[in-house]
Amino acid sequence: MKRHIKTAFTALILSSSSYSLAKDNEHLHNHTEHAYAPVGVMGEHPHSKGDWMFTYSYNTMEMKNNLLGTSEVSTSQVLADFMVSPTSMTMQMHMFGLMYGVSEKFMLMGMMPYSLISMDHINRTGTDFTTRSEGIGDFRLSGTYTFYEHGSQRVLLNFGINLPTGSIDERDDTPAGADQKLPYPMQLGSGTYDFPAGFTYTNQKGPWSWGGQAKATIRTGENNNSYRLGNEYGFTAWGVRKLNSYINGSLRVDGKSWGNIKGSDPELNPAMVPTSRTDLRGGKRIDLLIGIDFISSKGALNGNRLGIEAGVPVYQNLNGPQLAVDYRLSVAWQSVF
Ligand SMILES: [Cu+2]
Structure with a gap:
């Protein structure tokens, strides 16, 4: 924080100009000097009191091939046990987020996802079909509290609540009939x-910055369709290198473990397709991601950042048969105002 104030003062003195310019420079400083984590990491930076930040991100994940544990199973093997086998899946999510610095130590963040999901299948008679769902997901309200700050090191506490605003009653036509309840x-x-919580550590030195985040999503109760999704636990660590005054490159490892479903939706038939089985949902995965960030520190685009991050799994162990992740991609635009 001292560095921010110093920069703001220096800008004020050197420019011999208005307070608003100094404030702009403080924003600029926040967005360029503070090494940001790769765009796929959430809640890893605090904001100055009174700062707003808008984020839009487009996230896509492609899935194909079924895994049982760590080994691939063919579609015909899946069809020996089920009437239908998923063959591929595309998940797209548009995320809209707004952050606000309530104080120097406490930041509030609201995030609303909009998802488009599509899954391709084949059944025992050899018929291909695709099901789709689309709409808003669960709204997340979260807070970030800076509870340790020493030199360039920082530890943040992340906590929040996910409200059940996303539909759990999506339906589509399948060969089994029109307007069927879609699997989990x-x-x-x-x-x-659901309650997301975690810790984030960040540090920086010269052109390098790095950090780690441990996180969990704990789900409570039972939904209106008589089930509860599994809890999620994750750890991610990253290194970012400033390549010049407006480009950063990053590398990241992202590990995640998630549980099976408790309870079950009575409208789903578990013998139909593996995605309707509550005991074939959990798994573990480690992804390796590479990213690039473009950060604008002057002119009309001051305070804007465009980040791209893409990754592939290096380890997947699924309670299967379950579709495996092929790759994932995020593109995010952030603007401080
Ligand atoms: Cu922010």
């Missing part, structure tokens, strides 16, 4: 009140 991974929300 095609639903847009969890249907329960």
Whole structure:
């Protein structure tokens, strides 16, 4: 914080100009000097009191091939046990976020996802079909509290609540009939009140910055369709290198473990397709991601950042048969005002 104030004062003195310019420079400083984590990491930076930040991100994940544990199973093997096998899946999410610095130590953030999900299948008679769902997901309200700051090191506490605003009643036509209830991974929300929490550590030196985040999403109760999705636990660590005054490059490892479903939706038939089985939902995965950030520190685009991050799994262990992730991509635009 001392560095911010110093920069703001220096700008004020050197420019011999208005307070608003100094304030602009403080924003600029926040967005360019503070090494940001790769765009796929959430809640890893605090904001100065009174600062707003808008984020829009487009996230896509492609899935194909079924895994049982760590080994691939063919579609015909899946069809030996189920009437239908998923063959591929595309999940797209538009995320709209707004952050606000309530104080120097406490930041509030609201995030609303909009998802488009599509899954391709084949059944025992050899018929291909695709199901789709689309709509808003679960709204997240979260807070970030800076509870340790020493030199360039920082530890943040992350906590929040996910409200069940996303639908768990998505339906589509399938060869089994018109307007069928879609299986668990095609639903847009969890249907329960979920609590994300975590710790984030960040540090920087010269052109380098790095950090780690441990996080969990704990779900509570049972939704209106008589089930609760599994809890999620994750750890991610990253290194960012400033390449010049407006480009950063990053590398990141992202590990995640998630549980099976408790309870079950009575409208789903578990013998139909593996995605309707509550005990074939959990898994573990480690992704390796590479990213690039473009940060504008002058002119009309001051305070804007465009980030791109893409990754592939290096390890997947799924309670299967379950579709495996092929790759993921995020593009985010952030603007401080
Ligand atoms: Cu921000």
